[in-house]
Amino acid sequence: MKALAFDVFGTVVDWRSSVIAELEAFGESHGLQRDWPAFADSWRAGYVPAMARVRRGELPWTRIDDLHRAILVDLLVAADIRVTDAEIDHLNRAWHRLDPWPDSVPGLARLKQRYIITTLSNGNVSLLTNMAKHAGLPWDCVISAELFRHYKPDPEAYRGCAELLDIAPAELTLVAAHPSDLRAARAAGLGTAYVARPMEYGPDRPPHGVDRDVAPDDFDIVATDFVDLADQLGA
Amino acid sequence: MKALAFDVFGTVVDWRSSVIAELEAFGESHGLQRDWPAFADSWRAGYVPAMARVRRGELPWTRIDDLHRAILVDLLVAADIRVTDAEIDHLNRAWHRLDPWPDSVPGLARLKQRYIITTLSNGNVSLLTNMAKHAGLPWDCVISAELFRHYKPDPEAYRGCAELLDIAPAELTLVAAHPSDLRAARAAGLGTAYVARPMEYGPDRPPHGVDRDVAPDDFDIVATDFVDLADQLGA
Numbered sequence: 001m002k003a004l005a006f007d008v009f010g011t012v013v014d015w016r017s018s019v020i021a022e023l024e025a026f027g028e029s030h031g032l033q034r035d036w037p038a039f040a041d042s043w044r045a046g047y048v049p050a051m052a053r054v055r056r057g058e059l060p061w062t063r064i065d066d067l068h069r070a071i072l073v074d075l076l077v078a079a080d081i082r083v084t085d086a087e088i089d090h091l092n093r094a095w096h097r098l099d100p101w102p103d104s105v106p107g108l109a110r111l112k113q114r115y116i117i118t119t120l121s122n123g124n125v126s127l128l129t130n131m132a133k134h135a136g137l138p139w140d141c142v143i144s145a146e147l148f149r150h151y152k153p154d155p156e157a158y159r160g161c162a163e164l165l166d167i168a169p170a171e172l173t174l175v176a177a178h179p180s181d182l183r184a185a186r187a188a189g190l191g192t193a194y195v196a197r198p199m200e201y202g203p204d205r206p207p208h209g210v211d212r213d214v215a216p217d218d219f220d221i222v223a224t225d226f227v228d229l230a231d232q233l234g235a
Numbered sequence: 236m237k238a239l240a241f242d243v244f245g246t247v248v249d250w251r252s253s254v255i256a257e258l259e260a261f262g263e264s265h266g267l268q269r270d271w272p273a274f275a276d277s278w279r280a281g282y283v284p285a286m287a288r289v290r291r292g293e294l295p296w297t298r299i300d301d302l303h304r305a306i307l308v309d310l311l312v313a314a315d316i317r318v319t320d321a322e323i324d325h326l327n328r329a330w331h332r333l334d335p336w337p338d339s340v341p342g343l344a345r346l347k348q349r350y351i352i353t354t355l356s357n358g359n360v361s362l363l364t365n366m367a368k369h370a371g372l373p374w375d376c377v378i379s380a381e382l383f384r385h386y387k388p389d390p391e392a393y394r395g396c397a398e399l400l401d402i403a404p405a406e407l408t409l410v411a412a413h414p415s416d417l418r419a420a421r422a423a424g425l426g427t428a429y430v431a432r433p434m435e436y437g438p439d440r441p442p443h444g445v446d447r448d449v450a451p452d453d454f455d456i457v458a459t460d461f462v463d464l465a466d467q468l469g470a
């Protein structure tokens with residue numbers, strides 16, 4: 001193993017708490033009261049179907065920023081909220097300002113000493129770059145589905161990442177909290193490291209995407225967080 | 236201005252001293268004596284013509300690593316040096332292990348506090364990523380001509396960089412020691428920052444590519460090094 005590629009939303013950053021906090025601040029500044037946790041969950045829930053439309057070719061290549069914005073506009077209309085385009089743009093960029101899980105930065109700092117660490121996210125390059133600056137994520141490089149115009153779990157994204165790093169797929173391990181992502185990475189020839197993020201969908205909901213028929217030990221590495229991952233890898 | 240894109244070879248790293256040192260170590264380990272500074276200069280001199288063949292479409296897209304290797308193999312044959320493929324591979328990756336100019340890391344660290352800082356180099360992503368790790372270059376992201384399959388000075392490289400960062404070309408400034416690179420960036424709509432690197436081609440040769448008819452003050456910023464650039468930008 002030469003490099004670790006990290007899924008980002010949910011695996012590195014706590015998107016739900018961050019987006020709820022942004023929505024609460026937005027609500028407060030506009031004197032609006034809504035169920036912001038539910039709004040955040042709906043925003044996120046629109047993401048996979050929107051990407052699926054791109055993956056199936058029903059939409060031309062579209063960045064996550066633009067998919068997020070289209071979902072947001074629909075949700076604002078449904079919630080009877082009217083704000084300016086600039087305010088929508090700012091709110092949409094909440095996804096550029098997500099906060100890391102507490103172990104993410106210290107774990108990445110250790111892993112970086114021994115391996116190349118890169119993003120491999122469906123987030124666009126500018127989103128990932130701004131997020132890294134906001135959250136202090138010490139990536140060696142920023143690799144995105146945008147570079148391949150193929151969203152995960154398309155195999156082009158996993159293989160393209162290894163190709164850009166000029167290593168064999170087997171020399172690259174995907175780190176993710178989502179078994180579906182890891183299974184697709186494995187099918188593309190990558191190693192797999194599952195990191196549990198039980199709070200991704202909040203305190204009241206089980207982790208999304210954990211199929212009952214896929215035990216975590218199907219993966220090469222199973223870790224409780226990034227510090228545990230660094231421990232297991234001797235980094 | 237929101238982001239600074241840096242040319243790398245010559246602007247950020249002192250390729251010539253680094254490659255000469257690698258060649259000297261290679262020579263010593265093989266009991267070979269050659270004019271290694273001249274060998275380094277010939278290696279570098281092969282680079283622009285090789286890229287030009289790609290730019291004109293005479294060669295399909297080819298990474299710098301592969302162009303460097305083809306030039307190296309020819310030079311080794313001409314110098315009557317026979318080594319294994321693995322040794323050639325290792326020597327070729329000297330370009331992944333280039334050392335920065337003394338002001339590069341402290342200057343970049345300051346500039347990063349205020350701006351997005353990215354590479355915009357003809358070096359491939361893996362070369363730039365390995366180099367950043369070797370040299371401690373604190374890039375926010377690693378952008379390469381490889382991502383656009385267009386070498387600088389093709390306009391696609393400059394515009395593609397702004398597009399990936401999701402900013403207007405005018406919000407992006409190219410930092411380079413080479414007027415030809417800066418002129419192409421300006422033609423593509425970018426801002427320009429010239430940084431003098433008088434030692435790039437060694438103590439005995441004037442800077443390459445400085446046309447007599449282009450005074451440095453044709454550019455938006457003219458700096459003596461990256462620390463001066465940070466001073467001028469209030470970073």
